[in-house]
Amino acid sequence: MLTVTMKEQERPARSSAQSVVLRNVVKSYDGMTAVVKGIDLNVQAGEFLTILGPSGSGKTSLLMMLAGFEQPTSGEILLGGNDVSRLPPYKRNIGMVFQQYALFPHLTVAQNLAFPLEMRGWARDEIAGRVAWAMNLVRLKGLEERRPAQLSGGQQQRIAVARALIFDPELVLMDEPLGALDKQLREQMQEEFARIHRELKPTIIYVTHDQGEAISLSDRVAVFDGGRISQIAPPKDLYEKPESAFVATFIGETNRIPVRRASASLDTFQMADGRLVSAVAVGMGSSDDRGYLMVRPERLRRIAGREYLPNVLEAIVLEATYHGDNVRVRAGTITGDTELLYRISNDGNQPVPHVGEQVLLGWRTEDARAFPAS
């Protein structure tokens, strides 16, 4: 979780959360092209790991292999140290939350929750107690006898989560669980997920294409790109120290300035108009001549007075959009070949520039990163 300062609750004594290890997992549906191209991954017991990637990048395929609905073409999957690659889903002890919830429509809420316990041969009164515990966990006490169709989307989602957690699984998988909800409900459910993870500390692998969810929920995020993990890191590192142009553009907004290598010096680059700028070079080999310099809008600053910054560009304001707590400003460099985006906090101290106004925009070397163009 991003907020490390949050009060840690005690771990429940009976949690059976397990670690997950993937070793060179490959999946190909047609035997020719791989959609998952060799994934190595270590997830710790109790960790909340998010898999973030564009649609079609193989996230669901990976989850299906973890759950046991698909067999890896090669590689192994270890759950708590045991190879489960060849086990059928019902022998894996993995809880899964589906995007469409998949609550059984002919069963009541309580019967839905009891299902995994019945399958495990629990006694009647034990089941009743555990169902009550789960209803409490997701704060839906009193809805036990409803049918899924009589619940709102958010309530169905909570029941689906409760059903995946009720049997204390070794691993919980969630495939875009908030995809079907509206924005407000989505934020509410994110908080709910965070709370439940704090309380129960299950191992969770969470799939999403929404970077906001990934950043606010996870201990670590694995960014997927074309069947590979392009970076795996805690959300803060991912945002502030992306290791590839793909990650930098996929997570958050960023300014992208095409540059060429200027000298033997590693951190100096030349813009199209010949101006020299500096940035932290990431993955730029000695053979890479062209690249992109990236700087986050909130790290691009309008220079006021005598402030000194090593990189300064003159630009003309093209557009200023009001967003409530901030104003987004789009500006073009004087030479007209680069567009820049920056934000002004709407704190009452900073004047909002008008369209056509000339501004000086600058950044610190350590706030910009340069990636090879590939």
Place this chain on the structure above:
Amino acid sequence: MRRSVLFPPGWRLLLPLLAFTAAVFIMPIGVILWKSIHDPEVAALLPATTASLESWSDETMLPPSASFDALASDMRNLVEVARIGELALRLNREQPGFRQLVERSAAKIHDEGTPLVETDRRWSDPASWRLIKRASEPYTPRYLLNAVDMRVTPDGTIGRQDEQRQIYLRLFARTILVAAIVTGLCALIGYPFAYALSVSEGMLRSALYFVVMLPFWTSLLVRTTAWIVILQRQGVVNELLVSAGLIADNERFALIYNFFGTVIAMVYVLLPFFILPLQAVMRGIPGQYVRAAESLGGNPARVFRRIYLPMTMPGIVAGGALVFILSLGYYVTPALVGGRTGQLISNQIAFHIQSSLNWGLAAALGTLLLMLVILISMVFSRVVPIGRPQR
């Protein structure tokens, strides 16, 4: 225009359908229901007798002599217009023996001028007159009673039908039994097939669909005849068994012209009606439910029983209801391959319409069959509310 609940906008568009339904469906059914209780035939044949018997009050005694004269004159007239046979046949249905009685007495009255009382001593029995009076009443429960093996005895009470005439209840029972067996077999054979159809894609799906729809592309008569070729004593199945040495030549199975033949041919003909609605329901069930159930720890057998089967229940009930109700009224197939033991109630109805010309009884049997179908539809729709969305 004012909005009205009774006439939603565009209601006139329904008029052709309503007119058509009224003409070819509601009206004939109404006529059938009417015919099963309304029978003016005897009153029309014996107008004078009917009128004179109205004043006959003490039915333990013989009617007044005017009634004897009326019947004699009615009979004489019927002989002259050659319709005495109708009366004889009609009364014989009420009481065996009356055909001969009526024909003989009428002949004597007409040819020799013999007084009615002297033609047969049964005319001196008040029971015979009671029978004629009962039969001349235009509204009668007798056909409906006959249809359930009951009858109005000549003295006006309701009792069981004679032993050898009790056939309809047994026939109804057999019809229901056949419908149940056919429905059960359709379910057993059709369920796995519907599942295969619902999960298949592309060429395979087209091929399976083709197999299901095949029966609809040939006439019922041709298909049923094909079963005769296959199942008869010298047919394909028996020939194969004999040539494989599994049975001797004189041990050939009677696979057709009996109960078994009716059942097997009906299952074949009705199978699509079970499979098609069921596979539509199955196709509407996203795979995620079964996956969710498996991931929650259910092995395939338990997932099937607890999740998949209940979710496909509306399809089973819809298909089952269709097959069961169609079976109840099945006619062509049993007529062709049913032999003696494979005849159903519809065959009896057809017999009364075409051969025995007892339309009243045919109407009563039809009415009863209709009641049965309505009752069963109600039971089915109780079990699974057809038409109400499930989710």
